[in-house]
Amino acid sequence: EPEVTQTPSHQVTQMGQEVILRCVPISNHLYFYWYRQILGQKVEFLVSFYNNEISEKSEIFDDQFSVERPDGSNFTLKIRSTKLEDSAMYFCASSESSRANYGYTFGSGTRLTVV
Amino acid sequence: DAKTTQPNSMESNEEEPVHLPCNHSTISGTDYIHWYRQLPSQGPEYVIHGLTSNVNNRMASLAIAEDRKSSTLILHRATLRDAAVYYCILLPHWSGGSNYKLTFGKGTLLTVNP
Numbered sequence: 001e002p003e004v005t006q007t008p009s010h011q012v013t014q015m016g017q018e019v020i021l022r023c024v025p026i027s028n029h030l031y032f033y034w035y036r037q038i039l040g041q042k043v044e045f046l047v048s049f050y051n052n053e054i055s056e057k058s059e060i061f062d063d064q065f066s067v068e069r070p071d072g073s074n075f076t077l078k079i080r081s082t083k084l085e086d087s088a089m090y091f092c093a094s095s096e097s098s099r100a101n102y103g104y105t106f107g108s109g110t111r112l113t114v115v
Numbered sequence: 116d117a118k119t120t121q122p123n124s125m126e127s128n129e130e131e132p133v134h135l136p137c138n139h140s141t142i143s144g145t146d147y148i149h150w151y152r153q154l155p156s157q158g159p160e161y162v163i164h165g166l167t168s169n170v171n172n173r174m175a176s177l178a179i180a181e182d183r184k185s186s187t188l189i190l191h192r193a194t195l196r197d198a199a200v201y202y203c204i205l206l207p208h209w210s211g212g213s214n215y216k217l218t219f220g221k222g223t224l225l226t227v228n229p
Contacts, residue, residue, distance in 0.1 A: 004158075033216070035159075043159060043219040056216060091158040100147040100206035100215050103161030 002026040006092050006107035013082055013114055021077045021110045023092030032075045033093040033104065034067065036060070043091070049075065050098065082114045119203045124224040127193045135188040135223055137203030142183050145208035150177065150188050151217070152199040159202065159219070162188065166208075198227045 005024040013019050025032050034046040048055040049067055066078045075094075079086055089109040096102050120138040127133040139148065150162040163170055163177045165186070170177040176189040190197055202222040206215050 035217075042221060043153070043217075045216045045218065048216055089158075093158075098215060100149070100208050101164065101166070103149065103164060104151075104159075104217065106158035106160065109158045 002105070004092055004094055004105050004107035006090075006110050008110060009108070010111045011113070013112070015084060015114055016081050019079050019082055019112060021079075021090050021092075021112070023075045023077070023107055024073050025075055025092065025094030026096075026105055027073070029094035029096050029105070031055075031095045031098055032067075032069070033095075034077045035091045035093065035106075036088045037091065037109075038085075038088045046077075046090075055098075079112075082112075084114050087112055087114045119205060119220060121201070121203055121220065121223045123221065124226065126226045126228065127190075128228050129195060130192050133190040133193045133197070133225065133227075135190075135201050135203075135225065136185065137187070138185045139203070139205055140184045142205055143207070144183075146205040147208060148177065148179060148183075148186050149204045149206055149217070150175070151202045151204065151219075152197075153202070153222070154196075154199045159217075160199075162201070164206075193225075193227045195227050195229060198225055200224050 007022045032049040035043050037043045045058050047057040047061045064080045068076050091106050091109045093104045093106045095104045149164040151159045153159045163175050165177045178187045200222040
């Protein structure tokens with residue numbers, strides 16, 4: 001079964017450093033998303049992306065965050081200057097359609113620890 | 116967004132059926148009912164979705180009340196691997212051209228006893 005692949009599975013970084021989280025969505029999917037989950041809390045939407053543009057972003061997705069699809073297969077989330085409160089699981093997801101009669105496929109996540 | 120209400124937790128025994136309820140009394144006529152689950156230390160996983168009719172797939176069944184104000188996810192024979200948090204999420208049929216986004220609540224933590 002097709003999978004969304006995320007790397008690395010775990011990243012430790014120092015406060016103030018830049019991190020890039022990488023995702024390979026399912027090959028025929030056109031819609032891409034990042035979500036995050038702080039330990040013990042709900043899964044939260046960060047951003048959606050289609051046709052090389054951000055479609056929607058949440059209040060969490062401030063100027064420190066950016067997304068990019070640098071080639072035909074990767075989808076990245078960059079945090080420019082990490083803060084302690086950015087420590088969380090980050091999940092990438094993709095879907096075939098923007099309509100609600102399709103499901104998402106999520107990756108296994110990257111655990112980001114900011115120290 | 117229309118709100119859903121789920122029990123915080125449920126318990127089941129292995130190889131028995133599990134019925135996970137979800138109330139969504141403010142559902143609109145064009146909202147799809149989606150179910151996702153999240154196994155420990157994993158990303159959310161799509162389970163099933165429906166609009167009006169009951170749905171079956173290899174993972175589960177979805178029973179939707181006639182008035183659509185509630186639904187039930189049915190796992191026919193629970194296994195230890197089904198222990199997870201189950202989320203019931205409503206999605207509008209058409210998000211106005213934008214990608215639709217999933218709004219996760221706290222879900223139901225399902226414990227499966229051997």
